[in-house]
Amino acid sequence: MARAELLRQQSTHLALAELKAACANCNLREICLPAGLTTAELDQLDTMVDVRRKIKRGESLYRAGEPFDSIYAIRSGFFKARVTYEDGRDQVTGFSMAGEILGLDGIGQGKHNCDAVALEDSEVCSIPYSRLEELSREINGLQRHFHKVMSREIVRESGVMMLLGVMRAEERIAAFLLNMSQRLAARGYSPLEFHLRMTREEIGSYLGLKLETVSRAFSKFHNDGLIQVEQKFVRIVDIDGLKEVYAHHVS
């Protein structure tokens, strides 16, 4: 905290482009928090964003129970959100990639509700919540977009509830692959070839399945000519076929 502040001040004049977040120059600005702001508003926003923070693979950005004071925009990398249960059982509640916002779950109770764990070396922009509150009173577009981000998180989660509540194993996996594909495409990556950052177990946890079930579904899709899988590498061969599995019932 104190150290971050120090870093921020030091960086203001020196290596601004290097250490300071600089939304105005960020190539994620269209999909990240500043989406839709004017150039002038972007400059205002920049005053609020703290230095970037690097998180190594396997480390956590925050942990459940820690006091909440900032939200985070993912600058690069990949995270999982994990909720741990009283008895030790846990569940992955989401995967997040560049441009997405982490930490929204902390606002309600003033402390984080889940762990945010980096699945690869990552970098985040840290946004003190109190400054976000202030600034979103001044910049209407920021207020509106922040509300949208929260609302979309609610909608996203109800989509996951649908996955977990009504779909069967193969449908869930197909939905998962299509979702990854679509989000990667929105970031300019290939929607048909990608590396999974998470293990089978993490996918299973997210989808409410055991890792063996995930593995079997991958193998079946492979044999059915829908995808090619080799460890964490996935190539979608027949995307329409995948969509049929996802929309199921026509089998």
Place this chain on the structure above:
Amino acid sequence: MARAELLRQQSTHLALAELKAACANCNLREICLPAGLTTAELDQLDTMVDVRRKIKRGESLYRAGEPFDSIYAIRSGFFKARVTYEDGRDQVTGFSMAGEILGLDGIGQGKHNCDAVALEDSEVCSIPYSRLEELSREINGLQRHFHKVMSREIVRESGVMMLLGVMRAEERIAAFLLNMSQRLAARGYSPLEFHLRMTREEIGSYLGLKLETVSRAFSKFHNDGLIQVEQKFVRIVDIDGLKEVYAHHVS
């Protein structure tokens, strides 16, 4: 829309207490949106809340796809939120009771994402989102509390994901009963005796189970002396026993 506005103006001087929402006098103000505001702020808030709207059992407050313009505070009654899937399958994503806020899912896309259906005759206060935006720029406490409400919805949903992802049938039902009990208690009702407003099928849909499974679990809890069930009436006989089922594994 125009009609609601008309009603609101008419009611301002006439039957204010009857038709106008009047947060300042509402006995739900401690758990509803205005929680934590000062008396003066409450009066400001009242200028924003439209007339109450009555929803008959079985009718919907809004439906998925309809344009979003207001959020709603439940004044009395009981709702389910339901998402319908392309192919017709649907899922209940939540149950809401007095003092809770409906419609937050609409902010992100400008249209509602689910149906909100009354499970008994209900009354809601309608809060135009544009006015909420304005006012939450002026009243810091309102801004903060609105953010908390959204954040808690995110946390609530990740709790449901946990239910759906890692718990088995009987644990889910126990969790459901304990959750109802706790929310009713927060509203001054008996936590140990209540009437379920929803059918077994709706409970099942919410919990990702078939209605027969719900029914069997109820019967089992009854036989085990944990609860008494008779149709929609439930009495919790052994709440610690229920909690053990919920925390499971010790069976």
Place this chain on the structure above:
DNA sequence: CGCCAGGTTGACACTTTTCAAGCCGCGTGG
């Protein structure tokens, strides 16, 4: 009075988990 939605219960089928064995690939240390 009779109908019908909603609920209960039983028998059986099916999906997914559990348990177990073995493989593969990658990083580490000898």
Place this chain on the structure above:
DNA sequence: CCACGCGGCTTGAAAAGTGTCAACCTGGCG
């Protein structure tokens, strides 16, 4: 540089949990 170890992945067989189908019950309402 190779061997080793280990986490991660795959696959099979059996077990468990939940869903499906069907019959029947119950209570409320027209």
